[in-house]
Amino acid sequence: MDLDVQKTNKKMFFRRLLILVLLLIGSFSSLQISYSLPVAAKIEATVSLVNAKKSNDLSNIALWLEPSGSTARIPKQSTPYPAMRQKGKKFVPKVLIVSSGYYVSFPNDDPFPHNVFSPSEVKKFDLGLYQAGENVDQLMNRPGVIPVYCNIHPQMKAFVISVKTAYYALSDDSGKVEINNVPNGKYTLKVWHERATTESLNKLSREVTVSGSTVNLGSIQVDEAGFSPFQHKNKDGKDYAPK
Ligand SMILES: [Cu+2]
Numbered sequence: 001m002d003l004d005v006q007k008t009n010k011k012m013f014f015r016r017l018l019i020l021v022l023l024l025i026g027s028f029s030s031l032q033i034s035y036s037l038p039v040a041a042k043i044e045a046t047v048s049l050v051n052a053k054k055s056n057d058l059s060n061i062a063l064w065l066e067p068s069g070s071t072a073r074i075p076k077q078s079t080p081y082p083a084m085r086q087k088g089k090k091f092v093p094k095v096l097i098v099s100s101g102y103y104v105s106f107p108n109d110d111p112f113p114h115n116v117f118s119p120s121e122v123k124k125f126d127l128g129l130y131q132a133g134e135n136v137d138q139l140m141n142r143p144g145v146i147p148v149y150c151n152i153h154p155q156m157k158a159f160v161i162s163v164k165t166a167y168y169a170l171s172d173d174s175g176k177v178e179i180n181n182v183p184n185g186k187y188t189l190k191v192w193h194e195r196a197t198t199e200s201l202n203k204l205s206r207e208v209t210v211s212g213s214t215v216n217l218g219s220i221q222v223d224e225a226g227f228s229p230f231q232h233k234n235k236d237g238k239d240y241a242p243k
Contacts, residue, residue: 041210043179045217047171051225058175060095062161064168065187072165074099081105086114091158100143100162107135115151117235122146149232154240184211197226
């Protein structure tokens with residue numbers, strides 16, 4: 001009889017212990033979950049153009065958020081790399097924005113050769129005569145704006161924007177910009193547009209506090225005043241030969 005009572009007590013004790021352990025595990029794991037998911041926000045903005053010389057195309061204006069006071073945590077790049085293709089004697093897309101330290105590939109989709117080069121001090125490169133179907137990857141190791149040209153076709157012009165952050169986006173045709181999954185914190189907003197002076201773009205730079213799940217940066221007016229279009233030189237720094 002006594003032995004039975006002892007056995008039952010023991011059973012009850014272990015059962016309670018098991019429940020306690022399970023409860024503890026449960027509360028720890030939920031704590032971990034709540035700490036491992038920082039609050040991230042969707043950033044919205046609308047860009048518009050002032051003193052625009054060309055059409056009303058509001059696309060390809062770059063916005064990015066650099067974390068203030070700390071280095072940005074940029075995730076390791078996965079494959080396939082973002083591509084800037086040569087297609088129909090054009091670079092597609094015309095503007096490509098990537099985190100610094102990422103590769104960009106330059107596949108030639110045309111049935112004839114191109115030459116892809118950049119005279120930029122940020123990333124100088126020359127892929128040589130570049131046959132149909134070829135591809136070369138280039139590491140965008142430093143932040144900055146990298147114009148990309150073809151030495152054969154003077155009309156071919158594109159830009160790689162290399163930024164010190166993982167939080168960036170380009171505007172669509174209507175000027176809408178959306179940057180997703182931006183962790184709460186303080187950032188510096190930066191803006192780039194092909195037909196705006198560096199001086200006017202610097203004026204658009206400002207501190208931004210991201211908190212909650214949606215942040216609307218409102219309307220951003222990009223001014224084209226003071227910008228004069230120019231024909232870039234070939235890879236030898238000379239004018240293209242007339243055709
Ligand atoms: Cu070309």
